[in-house]
Amino acid sequence: MQESFSAVDEVDLALINALQVTPRASWAQLGKALAIDPATAARRWERLREVGLAWVTCVLGPALHTYFCMAYAEVACEPARLDAAGDFLARHGSVRYVYHLTGSHQLLVASSHRTPAEVSGHLAxxxxxxxxxxxxxxxxxxxxxxxxxxxxxxxxxxxxxxLLAGGAVDRRGGGSAGQSPPALGSEGAYQELYQLLQEDGRMPFAQLARRSGVSEPTVRRRVKLLLDQRLLRLRCEVAQSVTGWPVTAVLWATVPPEQLDVAGRALTVLPDVRVCCALTGPRNLMLVVWLRTLDELPALEARIARQHGVVVVDRAVCLRTVKQMDRLLDADGRAVGFAPALLAPAAAQQGAEQEMGDTGLSPADPA
Structure with missing residues (x-):
């Protein structure tokens, strides 16, 4: 296994990059873009996935982001029980990320919930x-x-x-606070596909159909609908240690409220920024960045501070990522376990019980 771990070359990285752009691209499409045989692309991907260096998973899409609460908790732990605390929290279904950080709070735990009341229950x-x-x-x-x-x-x-651009669809739109989520129809079918695609976002349609107990054309329609309506999003993840950007840092900043939206959108386009979000509390902006070296952090912080009144007030370096979305990671960032989300937010409102297949989509439409 160690030999496979160390044998990551430029073709492997290009394959991962291609799947970041088009997570369910065919092997033929990937082979054409990378100038390799489709069978070679499939074999390389299977090796990367088997050793936990890369994987495709499924997350809730932008159309649902306003219908659940994302909480970020900074946790102070007893030194001797830090690993036990991190492992305990990482295995809980509502927890998305667990970072072991420098600073006075040793863990940063990101979790998702349907309501603020559920956040309260999670904390308690x-x-x-x-x-x-x-x-x-x-x-x-x-x-x-x-x-x-x-x-x-x-x-x-x-x-x-x-060559890959045809598979990368720009799906605009999304919900606004107070609106109902887009009607999906059968919520049970939605939940099941969400969970299967969390397990493997490239799971073949035939296998998805077999495991969900419906026909393959129905599965194709449902997956297309979920992605087109931006209810779900597929994404290719990679072990950070092989990316060339092995350092994670978290920055907290203050921004005048009237500048927050402009600053947040400007910072999001910086190539090293992975997460940029506004928070409640006096530190109203948080960024998670990946860096090539630790000494890049001061320069990036200075660049951030030049944006629209942003004042960085605290920072921490991630010593280890314990959980990244639904994967448990080892010290090298390889996926070694699976702790998926318990449930997605309700996607169907009252009166939307019709089958998702009744959408006018052709069974032949690709996902």
Missing amino acids: QVLAAAPGVRSYRAELRTVGFGESSRWRLRSLDAAQRG
Whole structure:
């Protein structure tokens, strides 16, 4: 396994980059873009996935982002029980990320919930129950300006990106606070596909159909609908240690409220920024960045501080990522376990019980 881990070459990285752009691209499309045989692309991907260096998963899409609460908790732990606390929290279904950080709060825990009341229950029943937790402070995300699925390796040239562009659909739109989520129809079918695609976002349609107990054309229609309506989003993840950007840092900043939206959108386009979101509390902007070296952090911080009244008031370096979305990671960032989300937010409102297949979509439409 160690031999496979060390044998990551430029073709592997280009393949991962291509799947970041088009997570369910065919092997033929990937082979054409990378100038390799489709069978070679499939074999290389299977090796990367088997050793936990890369994987395709599924997350809730932008159309649902305003219908759930994302909480970020900074947790102070007893030193001797830090690992136990991190492992305990990482295995909980509502927890998306667990970072072991420098600073006075040793863990940063990101979790998603349907309501603020559920956040309260999580803090009281899960976070406070974790072994060795001394204290915590939590804030809610108010606006997400940029998410991790935007981040890309830079292994493809312009021509290769052009060959893949047909599979990368720009799906605009999304919900606004107070509106109902887009009607999906059968919520049970939605939940099941969400969970299967979390397990493997490239799971073949035939296997998705077999495991969900419906026909393959129906699965194709449902997956297309979920992606087209931006209810779900597929994303290719990679072990950070092989990316060339092995350092994670978290920055907290203050921004005048009237400048927050402009600053957040400006910072999101910086190539090293993976997450940029507004928070409740006096530190109203948080960024998660990936860097090539630790000494890049001061220069990046200075660049951030030149944006629209942004004042960086605290920073921490991630010593280890314990969980990244639904994967448990080892010290090298390889996926070694699976702890998926318990449930997605309700996607169907009352009166929307019709089958998702009744959408006018052709069974032949690709996902």
